[in-house]
Amino acid sequence: MPKPIVLQKSRRKPISAKTKTAPAKKKQERVAHPISPETRTKMICEAAYYISEREGFPQGRSEQHWLQAEEQIDAALVAQATAGTA
DSSP: OOOOOOOOOOOOOOTTTTTOSOOOOOOOOOOOOOOOOHHHHHHHHHHHHHHHHHHTOTTTTTHHHHHHHHHHHHHHHHHHHHHHHH
């Protein structure tokens, strides 16, 4: 009967995040919203409703409408926050 083959572990060290040469991604600048998370959610909900209404309330598009409304509301909140600091 032949002897079983025993695989040895590699002696190479894993590449750490510091040694990778990929360009660093820029972090998005986050602006604190002057409203509560609940108010933001209500604003997104209302905006998503109006987006859906404008499109004739199509079936299966609620998530897309929500994401679109979220982008619109967040952009408006950021614009409002940065306009107040400028």
